[in-house]
Amino acid sequence: xxxxxxxxxxxxxxxxxxxxxxxxxxxxxxxxxxxxxxxxxxxxxxxxxxxxxxxxxxxxxxxxxxxxxxxxxxxxxxxxxxxxxxxxxxxxxxxxxxxxxxxxxxxxxxxxxxxxxxxxxxxxxxxxxxxxxxxxxxxxxxxxxxxxxxxxxxxxxxxxxxxxxxxxxxxxxxxxxxxxxxxxxxxxxxxxxxxxxxxxxxxxxxxxxxxxxxxxxxxxxxxxxxxxxxxxxxxxxxxxxxxxxxxxxxxxxxxxxxxxxxxxxxxxxxxxxxxxxxxxxxxxxxxxxxxxxxxxxxxxxxxxxxxxxxxxxxxxxxxxxxxxxxxxxxxxxxxxxxxxxxxxxxxxxxxxxxxxxxxxxxxxxxxxxxxxxxxxxxxxxxxxxxxxxxxxxxxxxxxxxxxxxxxxxxxxxxxxxxxxxxxxxxxxxxxxxxxxxxxxxxxxxxxxxxxxxxxxxxxxxxxxxxxxxxxxxxxxxxxxxxxxxxxxxxxxxxxxxxxxxxxxxxxxxxxxxxxxxxxxxxxxxxxxxxxxxxxxxxxxxxxxxxxxxxxxxxxxxxxxxxxxxxxxxxxxxxxxxxxxxxxxxxxxxxxxxxxxxxxxxxxxxxxxxxxxxxxxxxxxxxxxxxxxxxxxxxxxxxxxxxxxxxxxxxxxxxxxxxxxxxxxxxxxxxxxxxxxxxxxxxxxxxxxxxxxxxxxxxxxxxxx
Numbered sequence: 001x002x003x004x005x006x007x008x009x010x011x012x013x014x015x016x017x018x019x020x021x022x023x024x025x026x027x028x029x030x031x032x033x034x035x036x037x038x039x040x041x042x043x044x045x046x047x048x049x050x051x052x053x054x055x056x057x058x059x060x061x062x063x064x065x066x067x068x069x070x071x072x073x074x075x076x077x078x079x080x081x082x083x084x085x086x087x088x089x090x091x092x093x094x095x096x097x098x099x100x101x102x103x104x105x106x107x108x109x110x111x112x113x114x115x116x117x118x119x120x121x122x123x124x125x126x127x128x129x130x131x132x133x134x135x136x137x138x139x140x141x142x143x144x145x146x147x148x149x150x151x152x153x154x155x156x157x158x159x160x161x162x163x164x165x166x167x168x169x170x171x172x173x174x175x176x177x178x179x180x181x182x183x184x185x186x187x188x189x190x191x192x193x194x195x196x197x198x199x200x201x202x203x204x205x206x207x208x209x210x211x212x213x214x215x216x217x218x219x220x221x222x223x224x225x226x227x228x229x230x231x232x233x234x235x236x237x238x239x240x241x242x243x244x245x246x247x248x249x250x251x252x253x254x255x256x257x258x259x260x261x262x263x264x265x266x267x268x269x270x271x272x273x274x275x276x277x278x279x280x281x282x283x284x285x286x287x288x289x290x291x292x293x294x295x296x297x298x299x300x301x302x303x304x305x306x307x308x309x310x311x312x313x314x315x316x317x318x319x320x321x322x323x324x325x326x327x328x329x330x331x332x333x334x335x336x337x338x339x340x341x342x343x344x345x346x347x348x349x350x351x352x353x354x355x356x357x358x359x360x361x362x363x364x365x366x367x368x369x370x371x372x373x374x375x376x377x378x379x380x381x382x383x384x385x386x387x388x389x390x391x392x393x394x395x396x397x398x399x400x401x402x403x404x405x406x407x408x409x410x411x412x413x414x415x416x417x418x419x420x421x422x423x424x425x426x427x428x429x430x431x432x433x434x435x436x437x438x439x440x441x442x443x444x445x446x447x448x449x450x451x452x453x454x455x456x457x458x459x460x461x462x463x464x465x466x467x468x469x470x471x472x473x474x475x476x477x478x479x480x481x482x483x484x485x486x487x488x489x490x491x492x493x494x495x496x497x498x499x500x501x502x503x504x505x506x507x508x509x510x511x512x513x514x515x516x517x518x519x520x521x522x523x524x525x526x527x528x529x530x531x532x533x534x535x536x537x538x539x540x541x542x543x544x545x546x547x548x549x550x551x552x553x554x555x556x557x558x559x560x561x562x563x564x565x566x567x568x569x570x571x572x573x574x575x576x577x578x579x580x581x582x583x584x585x586x587x588x589x590x591x592x593x594x595x596x597x598x599x600x601x602x603x604x605x606x607x608x609x610x611x612x613x614x615x616x617x618x619x620x621x622x623x624x625x626x627x628x629x630x631x632x633x634x635x636x637x638x639x640x641x642x643x644x645x646x647x648x649x650x651x652x653x654x655x656x657x658x659x660x661x662x663x664x665x666x667x668x669x670x671x672x673x674x675x676x677x678x679x680x681x682x683x684x685x686x687x688x689x690x691x692x693x694x695x696x697x698x699x700x701x702x703x704x
Contacts, residue, residue: 014064020044021071028078028096031089038098045099046107048072049116066121073113073127076103080131080138100138110135114153117169129169133176140181140192151199158203161210163230171233174200178240179299182247189247197244197254204241204256208234212266228276235282239289243296245311253311260290261317264324272336277360280337284366291321291373292434319381322374329371329396334403339363359407365424365431371400372438379445393442397464418462418470422478430495436475437500439466444507458514468504469511469518473657481656483664490668491678505687512694519653658695661688 024034024041034041048068079096082088088096103109113135116128136147154170161167181193211234238260245257255262267287271280289295339359375393401417404424421439425432443466447457461467479485489497508515665688671677672685 011064014068017044017048018064018068018071021048021068021075025071025075025078028075028082028088028092031092033092033095038095039102042099042102042107045072045076046103046109046112049076049109050112066124069116069124070127073124073131076100076109077127077131077134080134084134084138084141104135108149110147110149114149117153117157117173118164118166120165122165125165125169126172129173130176133173133180136173136177136196137180137184140196146196146199155200155203158200158207161207163226168230168233171230171237175233175237175240178237178244179296182240182244182296183300190249190251193244193247194252194254197241197256201254201256204237205259208238208256208259208263212263212270228279231279232282235286239286239295242286242290243300245314246293246295248311249309251311253313258313258317260286260295261321264290264321265328268324268328268333272333277340281360281363281366284363284370287321287325288366288370291318291325291370291377315381318377322377322381325370325374326378326396329399334367334371334399335406337367337403339367339407361424361427364404364407365428367403368400368424369431369435369438371396372435372442376438376441379441393445394460394464397442397466401465416462416470417465418467419474420465421471422474426478429489429497432475433489433495433497433500436468436471437496437503439471440468440500440503440507442466443468454511454514455517458517467518468507469515472504472508473518473653476657476660481660483660483667486660486664487667490664490681490684502684502687505684505691509687509690509694512691512698515657516654516698519657654695658692662692665689665692 020036020041021044024036027034036044049072079100083093083096083100110132113128113132117125117132119125119128132147132150136150139147150173154174157167157170177196178193181189181196211231241257242260245253248257260267264287267283270283274280274283286295289297341358341360375396379393401420404420421432421435425435443461446461446464446466447454450457450460452460458467458469462470486501489495490501665685668677668681668688669685672681
């Protein structure tokens with residue numbers, strides 16, 4: 001009877017605590033103070049957090065105890081979040097500050113919280129990690145040290161490397177703190193990051209080494225569900241650490257911030273040996289973001305994470321990553337990578353009958369970009385260059401085409417190899433521009449080292465899938481030769497289109513005949529791809545594998561209306577946001593001015609003057625396009641577009657490309673005249689004007 005009475009009292013006691021905490025939470029939501037004094041409410045919260053440590057409650061009232069602990073943790077987190085956001089009434093603010101002082105200074109709640117990291121209930125472990133992370137950030141708003149209890153618990157757990165809920169909670173907590181530091185307004189971010197991260201440096205390196213030994217034989221990888229969960233949490237932390245290295249600028253960079261690059265070889269082994277599809281995919285995306293210098297792009301939400309300066313190990317780290325990729329590909333790594341069919345919420349997509357399954361295009365893009373960017377970095381950082389290096393690069397590209405064929409991205413001998421950049425990356429603009437830029441670098445290196453004439457170089461480039469003229473034509477075809485979409489790309493910071501576009505235009509002005517030849521040589525492929533523009537990936541692959549199903553001649557499919565980044569016709573006032581491009585960047589992009597139609601011998605031009613515009617001027621942007629000739633729907637004269645003879649297909653492709661660039665130049669000129677363009681495009685306009693002159697001198701029929 002006494003035992004039953006004791007249990008009944010415990011139940012009533014926990015119910016009273018839950019009611020008290022619920023009332024307090026509702027008061028904070030309504031902006032008022034609870035009826036209890038701060039000290040009494042603090043005692044109730046502390047008892048709620050520690051309630052699961054008492055043996056009796058765990059025996060017969062487990063569910064109620066879990067609920068009480070969750071409410072207590074949520075209430076503490078709510079108070080700290082509201083204080084940091086400064087959303088409370090002054091009286092309520094003082095009340096919350098008093099409660100937190102009692103909890104964390106007098107009762108040492110932090111010691112109890114970090115103990116809950118190892119709670120059997122995963123929801124309690126995770127809620128505790130969220131509360132602890134919020135408290136660490138709350139303390140960082142005030143001058144002082146980071147919580148010693150939190151640091152000590154995480155360091156000990158990282159050193160032990162024992163896979164458990166405690167390790168998961170520590171990984172998640174540190175990741176959350178670093179993410180919010182990178183995104184928040186914390187003054188000198190680099191100094192605060194070093195203050196938080198430095199104590200974890202050695203323990204994180206030890207943890208990563210145990211998860212990713214330098215030498216790992218395939219087939220020895222742990223594949224338990226808990227290992228996969230913990231490993232993905234580690235990948236999240238490594239991406240945040242990689243992103244944080246950009247904030248350091250030219251300052252000191254900790255070894256833990258370089259772990260993604262240092263262990264890149266082990267990561268590649270994980271991709272080829274892991275049986276978990278989502279693990280391989282997460283690793284590939286981490287490596288892809290590292291090689292593209294876009295770590296954190298998913299959660300940064302437009303925040304500028306980079307200072308524009310690189311830390312002292314940046315070049316060596318990028319070279320290390322590139323060499324790891326190239327060495328793995330040279331050792332037949334690609335053919336050991338299994339790319340499963342695209343997963344969805346119901347499982348994986350199954351083909352009908354004998355149809356092959358659609359490969360995971362996200363993984364394919366990540367693998368190909370990883371290889372292309374590694375080749376680009378290798379070319380940019382290599383001490384020497386020569387024909388041997390160019391031949392080696394060509395071998396890597398041929399291996400990549402073979403890998404795409406292995407993954408059912410099949411092509412026939414009649415299909416142009418260069419078209420696969422558009423087919424594979426066409427659904428992802430930023431990746432497509434990165435791939436095109438990398439292939440342009442590879443091609444220019446081949447051209448420099450080969451010693452062959454331009455026509456032979458271009459023919460070999462087509463066989464390797466890296467002819468820049470072909471890539472640009474496929475890009476224009478994919479947007480239906482719409483200059484307004486190129487304008488969107490030019491003013492957007494979401495892709496590297498500006499850098500790619502300027503570099504290609506400089507080359508195009510020196511090799512106009514190569515462009516003209518590309519138009520004629522690849523016209524059947526453009527016809528085929530044009531006919532399937534806008535279709536799904538599966539349908540594209542099916543049609544392009546059987547080109548005889550597509551009617552001959554050009555069949556450009558217009559893009560869906562309204563798919564623009566900016567609506568130039570309807571904006572009444574220009575966006576106050578800025579797009580700043582430094583003079584150093586412009587000099588790197590533009591370099592020496594290219595003379596009209598010259599094959600060699602570049603003349604230095606005057607560097608652009610004011611190349612940074614800090615604010616758009618208030619003006620009706622519609623005026624900039626009010627000229628009837630500025631209509632975004634302008635097309636070349638019908639006499640040029642329509643051609644009945646196969647010999648004039650080249651004229652159509654060339655004329656539409658020149659017309660598109662001409663219209664782009666006119667629109668950019670008008671916007672710049674109205675001071676609506678986000679940066680000074682004078683050098684770009686000069687290049688576009690040179691190309692028009694090249695076209696008119698080479699092919700008089702393009703004159704309007």
